[in-house]
Amino acid sequence: MDIAKVGIVGAGQMGNGIAHVCALAGYDVLLNDISDDALRAAIALIDKNLERQVQRGKIGADEKATALGRIRGTSDLTELGQTDLVIEAATERETVKIAIFEDLVPHLQPHTILTSNTSSISITRLASRTDRPEKFMGFHFMNPVPVMQLVELIRGIATDEPTYQACLAVVERLGKTAASAEDFPAFIVNRILMPMINEAVYTLYEGVGSVSSIDSAMKLGTNHPMGPLELADFIGLDTCLAIMNVLHEGLADTKYRPCPLLTKYVEAGWLGRKTKRGFYDYR
Numbered sequence: 274m275d276i277a278k279v280g281i282v283g284a285g286q287m288g289n290g291i292a293h294v295c296a297l298a299g300y301d302v303l304l305n306d307i308s309d310d311a312l313r314a315a316i317a318l319i320d321k322n323l324e325r326q327v328q329r330g331k332i333g334a335d336e337k338a339t340a341l342g343r344i345r346g347t348s349d350l351t352e353l354g355q356t357d358l359v360i361e362a363a364t365e366r367e368t369v370k371i372a373i374f375e376d377l378v379p380h381l382q383p384h385t386i387l388t389s390n391t392s393s394i395s396i397t398r399l400a401s402r403t404d405r406p407e408k409f410m411g412f413h414f415m416n417p418v419p420v421m422q423l424v425e426l427i428r429g430i431a432t433d434e435p436t437y438q439a440c441l442a443v444v445e446r447l448g449k450t451a452a453s454a455e456d457f458p459a460f461i462v463n464r465i466l467m468p469m470i471n472e473a474v475y476t477l478y479e480g481v482g483s484v485s486s487i488d489s490a491m492k493l494g495t496n497h498p499m500g501p502l503e504l505a506d507f508i509g510l511d512t513c514l515a516i517m518n519v520l521h522e523g524l525a526d527t528k529y530r531p532c533p534l535l536t537k538y539v540e541a542g543w544l545g546r547k548t549k550r551g552f553y554d555y556r
């Protein structure tokens with residue numbers, strides 16, 4: 274099927290990156306968020322990130338202008354009914370995502386593919402709350418979206434082959450590489466990454482190392498671009514905790530128990546870079 278118009282729900286960290294790469298690849302993008310202020314901030318950030326690519330010689334100034342011209346913000350979710358592919362990139366909370374699908378589904382065209390950028394929640398369960406489980410997929414980007422090469426594609430139990438192939442074609446047009454994952458808690462990337470981050474928090478909690486020694490050990494000792502605690506701050510500690518809870522509940526194994534220190538930071542509102550405080554202080 275031919276996808277020309279992409280609707281994105283949520284203009285936060287992931288949603289604005291997804292809008293950025295879709296527009297650059299030539300899709301018309303309708304970016305939805307509940308507030309006009311959030312939309313304005315997201316489009317300003319896309320402008321800044323595109324400019325960064327112009328300055329580094331990755332794209333031309335004309336490509337930047339064309340891409341920006343392809344993005345329109347709307348606070349009216351029902352407008353996304355006019356798109357061919359919807360990528361939901363709202364908060365990583367199942368109740369929020371289901372409420373969005375319930376509001377959106379009555380306005381969708383029959384052919385529209387509905388996807389979620391969820392990093393851990395069951396695709397099969399989300400799909401079952403829509404009118405189109407066969408046209409529902411997991412479409413999971415990595416942060417920062419314009420830089421990271423991977424998209425995880427996750428089929429729910431009912432996802433049909435044409436839907437999978439259409440999403441694969443979108444990933445290829447974005448210039449990215451797809452990894453196909455089965456629908457089990459946290460899929461591939463977060464099934465492996467989050468226990469590592471959680472273990473780094475335990476390492477801190479138990480006093481094995483300081484924040485800087487844990488991060489230097491992993492950066493210099495294993496060639497990771499960021500240490501695990503720096504990466505946790507970058508992803509958001511609330512997101513890390515939400516994913517650990519999905520693993521813990523979904524796989525019912527104590528090895529996925531979230532570290533109490535991670536829980537405490539989230540309870541304090543120390544969520545990492547976005548609140549200017551996490552394992553590091555960004556104030």
Ligand code: CAA
Nearest residue numbers: 322325329392414415416417419420421462463498499508
């Ligand atoms: N938009 C566009 N370009 C961007 C960008 C953005 N938002 N952020 C960074 N860049 C570009 C820079 O312009 C630069 O480009 P060049 O290579 O052309 O110079 C390049 O990315 C590197 O950026 P910097 O030089 O500013 O900084 P850096 O070298 O320290 O790299 C980083 C930054 C790319 C974020 C790197 O530290 C990194 O790869 N970190 C690990 C990120 C990671 O693991 N992400 C996955 C998280 S897990 C996830 O997302 C899944 C989930 O569900 C939680």
